[in-house]
Amino acid sequence: MVLQVLLALLVLSNIWLYFSSRLRIHIRLVAFQGFLLAALPLIAVGHFPDERRIGLAALTLLVKTFLLPALMTRAVLRSGVLDEPSVSRKHIQMSLAAVLLLGLSVWLASHLPAPLPAPADRILATAFFTLLTGLYLCVSRSRIPSQALGVILMENGVVAASLSRSQEMPVLVELGVLLDVAVAVFVMVVLIRHVDAEFRSVDVERLSELRD
Amino acid sequence: MIAALLLVPLVAAALVWRLGRPGWNCPIVLAVAVLHAAFTGSFWVDDPAPLLDGWIGLDAVGRWFLTATSVLNLATAAYTIGYLGRDRRGDEPRSRARFCALQLTFLATLTLAALCRHFELLWIAIEATTLASAPLIYFHRSRHALEATWKYLVLCSVGIGLALLGTVFLGIAASAAQGGGLGLDALTEAAPDMDGSLVRLAFVFLVVGYGTKAGLAPMHTWLPDAHSEAPSPVSALLSGASLNCAVLGIVRVLPLVDASGGGPFARGILVALGLASLLTAAVFTVGQRDYKRLLAYSSVEHMGIVALGLGIGGVATQGALLHALGHSLVKGMLFLVSGNLLSTFHTKKVDEVRGALRRRPASGSLWLVGLFLATGAPPSPLFVSELAVLKGAIDSGQAAVAVAFLAGISIVFVGMASAFLPMALGEPSSRGPAGLDDGRDRRDTPWLVVPPAALAVALVVLGAWLPGPVARCLEMAARIVTGGNG
Numbered sequence: 139m140v141l142q143v144l145l146a147l148l149v150l151s152n153i154w155l156y157f158s159s160r161l162r163i164h165i166r167l168v169a170f171q172g173f174l175l176a177a178l179p180l181i182a183v184g185h186f187p188d189e190r191r192i193g194l195a196a197l198t199l200l201v202k203t204f205l206l207p208a209l210m211t212r213a214v215l216r217s218g219v220l221d222e223p224s225v226s227r228k229h230i231q232m233s234l235a236a237v238l239l240l241g242l243s244v245w246l247a248s249h250l251p252a253p254l255p256a257p258a259d260r261i262l263a264t265a266f267f268t269l270l271t272g273l274y275l276c277v278s279r280s281r282i283p284s285q286a287l288g289v290i291l292m293e294n295g296v297v298a299a300s301l302s303r304s305q306e307m308p309v310l311v312e313l314g315v316l317l318d319v320a321v322a323v324f325v326m327v328v329l330i331r332h333v334d335a336e337f338r339s340v341d342v343e344r345l346s347e348l349r350d
Numbered sequence: 351m352i353a354a355l356l357l358v359p360l361v362a363a364a365l366v367w368r369l370g371r372p373g374w375n376c377p378i379v380l381a382v383a384v385l386h387a388a389f390t391g392s393f394w395v396d397d398p399a400p401l402l403d404g405w406i407g408l409d410a411v412g413r414w415f416l417t418a419t420s421v422l423n424l425a426t427a428a429y430t431i432g433y434l435g436r437d438r439r440g441d442e443p444r445s446r447a448r449f450c451a452l453q454l455t456f457l458a459t460l461t462l463a464a465l466c467r468h469f470e471l472l473w474i475a476i477e478a479t480t481l482a483s484a485p486l487i488y489f490h491r492s493r494h495a496l497e498a499t500w501k502y503l504v505l506c507s508v509g510i511g512l513a514l515l516g517t518v519f520l521g522i523a524a525s526a527a528q529g530g531g532l533g534l535d536a537l538t539e540a541a542p543d544m545d546g547s548l549v550r551l552a553f554v555f556l557v558v559g560y561g562t563k564a565g566l567a568p569m570h571t572w573l574p575d576a577h578s579e580a581p582s583p584v585s586a587l588l589s590g591a592s593l594n595c596a597v598l599g600i601v602r603v604l605p606l607v608d609a610s611g612g613g614p615f616a617r618g619i620l621v622a623l624g625l626a627s628l629l630t631a632a633v634f635t636v637g638q639r640d641y642k643r644l645l646a647y648s649s650v651e652h653m654g655i656v657a658l659g660l661g662i663g664g665v666a667t668q669g670a671l672l673h674a675l676g677h678s679l680v681k682g683m684l685f686l687v688s689g690n691l692l693s694t695f696h697t698k699k700v701d702e703v704r705g706a707l708r709r710r711p712a713s714g715s716l717w718l719v720g721l722f723l724a725t726g727a728p729p730s731p732l733f734v735s736e737l738a739v740l741k742g743a744i745d746s747g748q749a750a751v752a753v754a755f756l757a758g759i760s761i762v763f764v765g766m767a768s769a770f771l772p773m774a775l776g777e778p779s780s781r782g783p784a785g786l787d788d789g790r791d792r793r794d795t796p797w798l799v800v801p802p803a804a805l806a807v808a809l810v811v812l813g814a815w816l817p818g819p820v821a822r823c824l825e826m827a828a829r830i831v832t833g834g835n836g
Contacts, residue, residue: 251547252526269515276508285504292511300518305525307470310402314474315514321481322507329488329500336493345497348575350634350643 141181141257145264148174148298149240152271155291156232159225164287165210171268171294172202182261182301190309201316206290206323213327214283217334224280235274243267258302265302269295282333282340286326293319351398352406355389355461358382363454372443375450376431382454383420383427386461390420394819405468405533410826414671415598416464418678421808422590423457425801426583429686432797433583436693439490449489449581456482456587463595467534469517469602473510476563476599479592480506487580487588498572498579505572506563513559513599519552520603523610534602541609550612553603557619560599563592566623566657567630570650574634577649578642578698582689585642589649590682594674597656604660605833613663620661621751627654628758635765640698641691644769645684648724651762652677652732658755659739660831666742668828673735676809680732683805684720687713690798691773700769705778712799714774719806721770725763729813 151167151174158164176199180187187195214220225232243266247259254262272291275284297315300307307315330340337344362382366375393408393416400407408416434440434449459482463475480503488499521532526548528540541549562569577585600620607616631651638644652673659670690713695703707714726732736759743752816824 251551252523252545254522269511272511273508276504282500289504289507289511292508293514296511296514296518299515300521303518303521303525305521305531307521308531311468311470311474314471318474318477318481322477322503325481325484326503328485329496329503332488332491332496333500336496345500348494348497348501348579350574350638 144174144178144181145260148264149267152267153236155271155275156236157225157229159222161214161220161222161281161283162211164284165207165214168287168290169203169207173199175202175294175297178298178301183306194309194312198316201320206320209323209327210283210286213330216331217340219281219340222279222281222284224278239270239274240267243270254302261302262299265295265299268298280342282330282342285342286323286330290319290323351389352401352465355386356458358385359454359458363451366447366454367451372446375446376434379430379450379453380427383424386457387420387424390416403533404535405471406465407467408465409830410823411601411830412464413823414675414827415594416461418594418675419460419464419591422586422678422682425682425686425805426586428797429801430583432795433689449486452482452486456486460591460595463598469520469532472599472602473514473517476560476596477510479595480510480563483584483588483592486584487576489581489584495579498575501572502576509559509562509569512555516552516555516559519548519555523548523552537606541606544610546611549607549610550615553607553612553616556603557600560596561623563596565593565650565653567627567650570627570630573650574643574646577646578640582685582692586682586685589685590678593649593653594678597653597674601660601831604831608833617661617663620657624654624658624661625751625754627651627657628755632758632761635762638765638769639700641700641703641769641773642688642698644766645681645688648762648766649681655736655739659742662739662742662746662748663832664742664745666739667831668824669735669738669742671824671827672731676731676735679805679809680720680724683802684724686802687716687720690794691717700773703773704776707774709778710794712794716802716806717770718774721766723806723809725766726759729810731809731813733813
């Protein structure tokens with residue numbers, strides 16, 4: 139039951155991302171997903187988690203819900219650009235994208251070559267939707283911070299997908315993945331600051347001078 | 351020993367970062383490179399003990415790729431001394447320290463990737479190579495460098511995200527078959543019992559993900575930008591070492607797909623991607639006006655040939671592995687020489703560089719030699735490897751692939767020669783290049799010439815004669831990749 143609620147919240151947070159045109163809301167939603175991803179592994183194991191798993195969840199919470207969103211918020215506030223114009227007044231387009239990608243995720247998860255037992259199939263559908271939402275943010279949004287959020291979302295999706303395995307990821311590996319994501323976001327935040335200073339803009343289209 | 355190989359660059363990076371003595375930075379990088387090469391050399395004599403239950407260890411494939419990285423890194427580290435000595439940003443103590451520390455971290459991540467025998471760990475290592483190298487591309491703080499860095503980081507992160515999904519699918523298939531983890535040994539054992547269609551799905555995501563990082567077309571779009579905007583020693587490492595390390599991700603999964611019955615499917619995808627890369631490179635090298643982008647497209651071509659060789663299998667697998675090694679050395683060499691040309695002529699435009707041979711005889715000659723080595727003219731090892739790939743294609747009855755392959759490499763040769771020859775042999779412009787009056791001596795120094803020259807010598811030797819242990823390692827590595835069927 140708790141697992142279903144967490145998955146539903148993850149889906150809802152993704153859907154909200156399609157319709158919001160405010161970057162700070164996006165960051166809060168990604169932070170909320172961080173909380174869900176810290177909680178999901180503890181619920182998904184089906185028994186009382188050991189202390190290493192609890193420690194890992196605490197670390198995930200710290201990094202994904204507090205540290206990375208705080209870094210992103212600072213970068214966005216510093217640039218002074220708080221909106222995402224590619225969303226404004228495009229509600230029909232966004233609804234279509236959300237419905238199509240959600241449908242695709244459910245279809246993909248239920249048509250795997252080797253069907254997974256419940257609840258792994260639901261976890262996988264949610265994970266696909268998160269990943270595809272991230273991919274959609276990367277390719278469709280016009281602000282650079284949105285692309286960075288898209289990358290975080292994609293990684294959230296893959297981490298969620300890994301919960302559908304009957305075997306847990308080793309703690310060392312999870313730590314490594316978390317560290318990679320944290321460093322990736324840190325480097326992106328530094329670059330966003332430089333892009334803002336250099337181009338006086340954080341629009342993706344400004345970064346299109348290099349070509350053959 | 352393996353732990354030392356990983357820890358020495360990291361400790362040195364921390365030391366360089368904190369030391370505050372700019373004069374020591376480059377010598378530390380070089381000392382670490384020498385030590386790294388010495389350790390790697392010793393692994394040819396004695397197999398090192400594995401770490402972490404065999405998750406980190408050295409097999410023939412790892413030894414092959416690790417050696418390529420180590421040799422290239424040694425040349426690059428020596429070149430960096432000359433490069434930073436004449437670079438304006440290299441004068442700033444903080445920038446220099448940052449550059450050297452990141453270069454050392456990059457080496458550590460590349461080393462880890464070569465040593466990984468566990469799929470999730472390999473993913474972590476390959477993503478880490480992206481993160482360590484991205485700030486290096488932005489070293490010169492130009493708009494274009496910033497754009498290239500952003501594209502590199504976002505596209506590779508997206509790609510590598512898909513590779514992680516592929517890894518998860520591999521994990522699902524593995525846990526259903528054997529209940530074990532994603533260690534290479536356990537997977538190899540369980541592969542015949544794994545669900546073939548699930549492994550094929552995993553392969554698709556892995557090849558798209560790691561293929562993005564390896565610069566396979568059509569996922570290569572970040573590569574020409576990043577390789578042309580990065581400082582030359584970084585371009586050398588990005589092209590020569592980091593592309594190969596992504597190829598390693600594909601090389602590791604190939605025998606598993608084979609064993610689970612998906613061999614023809616996986617090999618078909620690799621042949622298609624290989625040909626697409628080769629033909630994309632052919633289109634973009636002809637008439638290319640930027641010589642660093644030209645080198646970048648030549649990398650796309652080389653990666654295409656590697657994918658093609660892996661896809662064809664049989665004798666072409668050895669060709670693919672030899673090509674990866676040759677690519678490492680030759681592209682490292684050419685990117686280092688391109689740095690000398692850039693600092694002499696102060697332009698990356700092919701049309702504005704003329705008479706390099708007369709103005710800078712050493713760099714000019716290396717540029718010319720590099721053209722023939724990179725395009726696979728004898729005695730380059732790339733000649734041998736391309737011949738093996740061709741033979742593999744003909745032996746397996748794929749005549750159309752062989753024709754497309756020959757057409758692709760011929761067009762790339764024409765494209766590269768029509769740019770390289772006038773650059774080296776043309777009449778030097780009477781008007782000096784603009785923007786060079788900063789009082790710096792831009793003549794070729796030994797630090798700038800000996801490293802690429804040494805790589806050229808190594809290439810010629812390898813092309814003419816493959817020493818016994820090297821040939822044996824190549825054979826063993828190919829046998830691992832083909833799952834013992836090669």
